[in-house]
Amino acid sequence: MKVAAHPAPTPGREITVTGIDGAGKSTLAARLHQAMNNAGHRTILVGKHSTEVPMDAALSAYVDRLNALVYRRDARVAQACGDHYWLLALAAWYTLQEQLVIRPALAAGTHVILDNAHHKILARYAINPEVSTHLAEEVFAHLTEPDLVIFLRIGAREALARKGSFTSLETGHSGSGDEHFIRYQDTVLDQLREQEQRGGWLSMDVADMDRDQVFKTATGALANRLQLTV
Numbered sequence: 001m002k003v004a005a006h007p008a009p010t011p012g013r014e015i016t017v018t019g020i021d022g023a024g025k026s027t028l029a030a031r032l033h034q035a036m037n038n039a040g041h042r043t044i045l046v047g048k049h050s051t052e053v054p055m056d057a058a059l060s061a062y063v064d065r066l067n068a069l070v071y072r073r074d075a076r077v078a079q080a081c082g083d084h085y086w087l088l089a090l091a092a093w094y095t096l097q098e099q100l101v102i103r104p105a106l107a108a109g110t111h112v113i114l115d116n117a118h119h120k121i122l123a124r125y126a127i128n129p130e131v132s133t134h135l136a137e138e139v140f141a142h143l144t145e146p147d148l149v150i151f152l153r154i155g156a157r158e159a160l161a162r163k164g165s166f167t168s169l170e171t172g173h174s175g176s177g178d179e180h181f182i183r184y185q186d187t188v189l190d191q192l193r194e195q196e197q198r199g200g201w202l203s204m205d206v207a208d209m210d211r212d213q214v215f216k217t218a219t220g221a222l223a224n225r226l227q228l229t230v
Contacts, residue, residue: 009109012042013226014102014144016117018192019152020185021170022159024206024214028152029115031215032222035230036111044105046097047115053100063096075168083131087121091139094118098143106144111228118143123191124172148225149201150218151192156185158207 015032017025026047033045051067053059070093078086102112118140125136160166160181171180172187196203202221206214222228 009107012106012109012111013147013228014106014112014114015148015150015222015226016114016119016146017150017152018117018119018201019154019206020120020156020159020189020192021166022156022163022185023152023154024162024211025152026115027211028150028214028218029113031211032218032230033113035215035219036113036222036228039230041111041228041230042109043111043113044101045113045115046101050097050101054104056100059100063100066093066096078169079173083125083128087125087131087136087139090118090121094140094143102144114146117146117149119149119192119195120188122195123188126191126194127172127187148221149199150221151196151201151203152206152214153189153193153203154205154207156182156189159185 017029017032019025029045029047033043036043048071049067051060051064053063070089081089102114105112122136122140125131126133154162160178166181168176170185172184174180174184195201202218202225204214204217209217219230222230
């Protein structure tokens with residue numbers, strides 16, 4: 001007796017949220033994740049501290065160790081390692097998430113909300129004269145092209161008012177004052193705008209929008225562009 005083959009599931013969609021520090025990326029990503037699951041869309045949220053590999057404790061432990069090296073490290077050690085090292089370390093981190101979590105989820109028909117995608121890293125390296133922009137683009141070129149990039153646009157001064165505090169990394173290690181944060185983040189914002197022009201992103205000026213307005217606009221795009229009703 002011939003057994004009928006089960007059809008492959010419809011691939012999931014990848015939705016990424018990008019913007020400068022303080023734009024509200026994590027807030028929107030978490031809300032979209034919850035809303036999509038509530039609406040019956042099987043969805044996972046992947047962020048910079050997501051280390052769980054489904055059904056594999058050993059791989060999860062390995063990913064967690066790499067996360068600790070990349071994100072949970074001493075600031076002095078981080079600066080001593082240099083920009084080329086951190087570019088490649090970040091590329092390794094994003095590659096592991098892609099290989100072990102994102103691609104398997106998409107293939108199984110699960111949607112992925114990606115917070116803290118690599119676009120901001122490319123923007124930071126585009127203004128770093130010590131590292132080739134071509135090299136930075138190449139080490140992330142193998143990552144899955146998102147089905148939708150939601151770009152939360154806000155000026156650095158407004159972002160700082162929302163954040164209230166910042167790290168040395170968020171000033172590009174240029175200083176500790178508010179103006180260092182503002183100058184650096186506005187430069188990163190300009191680079192994200194250049195990527196936006198090449199990528200057909202959903203660009204939202206969120207400076208005068210509250211969280212509900214941002215969420216409503218984002219879910220409207222999910223329905224219009226990806227036919228995902230939330």
